[in-house]
Amino acid sequence: MAGTDRSKKSAPDDAATARPVPAVVLVEPQLGENIGTASRAMLNFALTDLRLVNPRDGWPNERARAVSSGADQVIDGARLCASTVEAVADLDYVIATTARSRDLVKPVFTPETAAAKLKQVIEGGGKAGVLFGPERTGLNNDDVTLADAVMMVPVNPSFASLNLAHAVLLMGWEWFKLGDATAPERVEYLDTRPANKEELVGFYEHLEGALDKSGFLRPVERRYLMVRNIRNMFNRAGLTEQEVRTLRGIVASLTRRVPRGEGPEEG
Template sequence: MAGTDHTRNDPSTAAPGPAVILVAPQLGENIGTAARAMLNFGLTDLRLVRPRDGWPNERARAAASGADVVIDGARLFDTTAEAVAGLDYVVATTARARDMVKPILTPEAAAARMREAFAGGGHAGLLFGPERTGLENDDLAFADALMMVPVNPAFASLNLAQCVLLMSYEWHKAGDATEAVRIDYQQTRPANKEELLGFFEHLEGELDRFGFLKPPEKKPSMIRNLRNMFQRAALTEQEVRTLRGVVAALTRRTPRGEGPSG
């Protein structure tokens, strides 16, 4: 549960997402870990078709590790047809090509297509088969498209929770506006140009005073190289102050060739 913000665990405020339909799941533990994977990415609509070990299942609850909202809201169905009722677009997961004329999507494309269904006012679902055998062709017939994960063909088997996690993540990512790269500055901020220039002039002045920037004809290029190096570091205001303190500490002595002051 590390990193969980319990103050935001209100399913009533969650954006709508696809139903996750598990057809004939074998183990309660697998249902629980699938439920945990769903809630990681904001999905709560779990539909179970003929779970082998019955329902409700305490092993599922234990394996869900706190995803009780998914477990408590899970609905039980006798047939796949009943479970997909009310959905407008269904993607079925499969590990192998089937003798069916259906679009075969990557996880990313499947998530985008489901997003389109919701944007048009519809509802979508993800269909997963039993752990050992996968979906039967009769179940796949309910799907509008198949989804195959581009994995190592020599070891292509994913367990149920892994597959649910992957598709839940792709769904979430397709609608997520999080920056690809960001920095948490916490108690500081990026250094501005005035602060950087002050540091550069401080450093260069001391290097010049101690005879580092020689010969004179190479001084301009040496200064450019130093400035470019520190610019690439994307220094914070705190880091600039620290570096200026380092320079000051290292230069608190008489330069070579100079006598004591006074």
């Protein structure tokens, strides 16, 4: 999907990326594609600290860069580590992503709770990170033991295998949302604004006058109910001031006497 504002790309202290972020640690990832799409997903949500523990096909990996859609900041900054212990050495708090329960007594978080916990650690001045295991097998139990908590993504139990980059994306998304102030619902009014009640009633009276003349609002004992329903229908549309003017234009146009010879053909 298009939409990146390239002009903002060079700003080194961009507000969205200046915030301290959790590290993403990919342990023994197998496919360069997944490292690349995970990097893209990370940068979409302003995560920039990628650590790779023994990627199967080595590092750097041109396939990873090719599918990252320009997430060079993440790809170029990725740290290659020889072990999970090395990758998390500087971290104060680590969450291990797993797809199945392990034989370990440890808190298990949903992605939302995991993100909230990461935020809490980071806002307290600590460094935090999330571990993701190899595509086929997931993290081994030694790596899970190293972590302070486990993140499990609730999924359809009959099709539970999440793609590696998709798991990274969900964690990034839940993290990003905690710092995002986008209104849950908004309407952009561009060059116009919602019509006020005076404008709406002006239109309703204009329309009802035309309909009285055309005979639509008969019999008279049904007029009240018909008018109420028509007003309610237009009210529900949340019309803008401009749309009310358009509607008045439509009514005017439909009621204009067409000069003989310019009307629609008959028959």
